[in-house]
Amino acid sequence: MRVLLLGANGYLGRHVADRLLADPAVQLTALGRGDDADVRFDLASGSPGALTRFLNAVHPGVVVNCAGTTRGGARELTRHNTVAVATVCESLRRSSCGARLVQLGCSSEYGPAQIGSSTAEDAVPRPGGPYGVSKLAATELVLGSDLDAVVLRVFSPVGPGTPAGSPLGRLAEAMRRAMQAGDSELKLGGLAVQRDFVDVRDVARAVHAASLSAAQGVVNIGTGRAVRLRDAAAVLARVAGFGGTLHELDGHGARAGVGMGAADHLAGPPSHPYPDGCGVWQQADVRTARDRLGWRPRIALEESLADIWMEAACRI
Known part of the structure; x- marks a missing residue:
């Protein structure tokens, strides 16, 4: 099976590439903006015609799209998350390869959910920001393309390579600095939110499975279990060997002591969204x-x- 992977150098894309390369039946070609891609091509600015000619030459059986961005304003997000997908869909429609498309979406497309609920694929999407809007628009383009396509809505990916700017990445970095400085206290905000954290290697396994399946439409990729960021912080402290205290800042700047074994819950919104x-x-x-x-x-x-901690600890 020949697979064309878009966005192989990103956080998810690197793990997807590793998973696909581990399958001896897969012949992998990586297309991206970086110098280490097999073929350099910018989906946000490249023409559908050029990509169509490449598809006809390579003739992949599956195209996996991990490309996109989580940063920038609405214009930048739209270019890389929506326009790029429009280019992919148009190129696949024009090409003769008949490839299956596996598009990586995200849980931000759904927006806020009722506490205690589990979000199914038939939930009405109500994204709460420009990132979710740009990804939802991409999903709608894929679903309306008449292609053999599936969209994997990935919830909150974690694990090796977690971006330093993500909430868990920032948490690990704050803990590293506290331990390096010998501090016995760590002040943190925004820990009341609860998310469905799924390991990025499990996400890669889902992409591999979707490539081989006949599934179409939207498929959620998560664990089915929400975890409070506060509890994730306590686990991170335990694996890091941080014996101090986490002081959680509430919405008024007050502090609540959180011991490493604490499991009590805070009500109300986080101090930082x-x-x-x-x-x-x-x-x-x-x-x-x-x-x-x-x-x-x-x-x-x-x-x-x-x-995540092992990577942060390497910077001590």
Whole structure:
């Protein structure tokens, strides 16, 4: 099976590439903006005609799109997350390869959810920010393209390579600095939100499974279990060997002591909004992934956090 991977150098793309390369039946070609791509091409500015000619020459059976950005204003997000997908869809429609498209979407397309609920694929999307809007527009382009396509809505990916600017990446970096300075206290805000954290290697397994399946439409990729960021911080402190105290800043700047074994919950919104525009709660309904892809998450959050810490610790 020849697979064309778009965005192979990104956070998700690197793990997807590793997973696909581990399959001896896969012949992988990487297309991207970086010098280390097999073929250099900018989806946000390149023409559909040029990409069509490349597709006809390579003739992949599957195209996996991990390309996109989480940063920038609405214009930048639209270029890289929406216009780029329009180029991919148009090129696939024009080409003679008949390739299947696996598009990586995200849970930000859904927006905030009711606390305690599990979000299924038939939920009405209400993205809470420009990133979610740009990704939802991309999903609608894929679903309306009449291509053989599936969109994997990935919830909150964690694990090796977690970006330093992400909430868990910033948390690990703050803990590293505290330990390096010998501080016994760490002041943190915004820990009341709850997210469905799924290991990035499990996401890569889902992409592989989707490439081989006949599933179409939208499929959620998560664990089906929301975890409070505050509890994830306690696990990260344990795997890091941080024996101090986490002081959580509430919405008024007050502090609440959080011991390493604490499991008590705070009510109310976080003092700093989680950047995905999804409010205080998100949890995936993952039955479709189980039934249509034969996929289940395998890697526990503690292992994912240990890998995040290992990378942060290397900077001590």
